[in-house]
Amino acid sequence: MTSFTIEAPAKVNLTLHVVGKREDGYHLLDSLVAFAGVGDTLEFSPSGTLSLDVSGPTASQIPTEGENIILKAARLLAEATGVSKGGAIRLTKRLPVAAGIGGGSADAAAALKGLMRLWDVSLAPEALRNLALSIGADVPVCLAGTPMRMMGVGEVLEPAPALPPAWLVLVNPMVPLHTPPVFKARTGPFSSADPLRESPGDAKALALALAARRNDLTPPAITIEPVVGEVLAAIATTADCLLPRMSGSGATCFGLYAQEAQARLAAAQLIAAHPGWWIAPAQLLS
Numbered sequence: 486m487t488s489f490t491i492e493a494p495a496k497v498n499l500t501l502h503v504v505g506k507r508e509d510g511y512h513l514l515d516s517l518v519a520f521a522g523v524g525d526t527l528e529f530s531p532s533g534t535l536s537l538d539v540s541g542p543t544a545s546q547i548p549t550e551g552e553n554i555i556l557k558a559a560r561l562l563a564e565a566t567g568v569s570k571g572g573a574i575r576l577t578k579r580l581p582v583a584a585g586i587g588g589g590s591a592d593a594a595a596a597l598k599g600l601m602r603l604w605d606v607s608l609a610p611e612a613l614r615n616l617a618l619s620i621g622a623d624v625p626v627c628l629a630g631t632p633m634r635m636m637g638v639g640e641v642l643e644p645a646p647a648l649p650p651a652w653l654v655l656v657n658p659m660v661p662l663h664t665p666p667v668f669k670a671r672t673g674p675f676s677s678a679d680p681l682r683e684s685p686g687d688a689k690a691l692a693l694a695l696a697a698r699r700n701d702l703t704p705p706a707i708t709i710e711p712v713v714g715e716v717l718a719a720i721a722t723t724a725d726c727l728l729p730r731m732s733g734s735g736a737t738c739f740g741l742y743a744q745e746a747q748a749r750l751a752a753a754q755l756i757a758a759h760p761g762w763w764i765a766p767a768q769l770l771s
């Protein structure tokens with residue numbers, strides 16, 4: 486077998502409602518999750534031993550040894566299938582880390598897909614979903630890779646209505662924001678989510694539908710990192726922005742645009758004003 490690559494696109498929570506709490510302290514979510522045309526890339530080559538080589542702009546922010554979520558995924562897949570054939574994995578890390586866009590989860594999902602192909606093994610869909618969930622709550626949705634209504638803590642997935650063509654600009658102020666403190670800082674009653682039931686006809690209709698919903702983690706994220714508020718305000722000032730919103734537990738926020746040219750212009754405007762921020766225009770994947 487020759488080498489092959491698998492993309493690990495950024496996860497974007499277009500909406501995120503915190504609807505309850507489990508006895509173990511995990512919060513129950515109802516979230517519309519989609520993916521963006523920007524992400525990490527994993528290359529797989531046959532090898533007698535398992536190895537991981539990490540390069541790319543954000544490589545220095547993640548562990549390269551056993552704690553890397555890719556090697557964790559490999560270990561768990563070997564355990565679950567009884568097969569471990571080795572493999573040389575090269576990760577090109579582009580996504581910011583601890584950023585609310587599931588970079589680690591996307592890498593883990595891509596690792597599972599790539600290693601199943603490299604080792605010529607498979608798991609029944611339910612066993613694969615459970616394995617993914619044991620790696621992280623966002624790994625099952627990243628395995629799916631298409632727009633989903635995500636519920637529970639990530640284990641309940643329903644295909645979302647088709648999303649119209651649209652563009653995003655992802656903006657991270659390069660401040661890592663870890664998930665646990667954001668959930669901890671959330672106050673007030675739980676929300677009730679009104680899931681998207683019909684396919685919005687165009688980007689403007691999508692923006693209207695999203696505007697009627699929220700990301701409940703935005704207020705606690707801003708309390709912990711006020712710069713998230715600045716990011717949202719900066720996105721809102723760009724021409725043709727249909728909606729600014731935070732993804733996941735932050736700190737990455739996105740602007741929604743109808744056209745590629747509008748997103749690229751907005752990204753250029755933001756880069757000029759905030760040279761230290763990570764800013765990426767990307768297609769909303771359908």
Ligand SMILES: C[C@@](CO)(OP(=O)(O)O)[C@H](O)COP(=O)(O)OP(=O)(O)OC[C@H]1O[C@@H](n2ccc(N)nc2=O)[C@H](O)[C@@H]1O
Nearest residue numbers: 510511512585586587621622623638664665668733734735
């Ligand atoms: C919020 C979401 C939305 O897609 O994305 P990110 O912001 O991480 O990208 C996910 O649910 C992130 O799930 P997960 O990947 O398990 O979070 P981790 O970083 O492992 O953080 C785990 C900790 O966050 C809290 N936590 C996490 C998820 C959840 N549904 N309820 C919680 O209360 C718990 O304190 C838990 O111990």
Ligand SMILES: Nc1ncnc2c1ncn2[C@@H]1O[C@H](COP(=O)(O)OP(=O)(O)O)[C@@H](O)[C@H]1O
Nearest residue numbers: 547553554582583584585586587588589590592
């Ligand atoms: N391949 C990987 N990519 C990103 N983060 C990783 C990876 N392996 C382990 N990690 C660890 O996972 C944590 C959260 O990563 P990430 O998925 O980027 O967060 P988020 O879901 O909030 O965007 C970080 O503390 C990081 O050190």
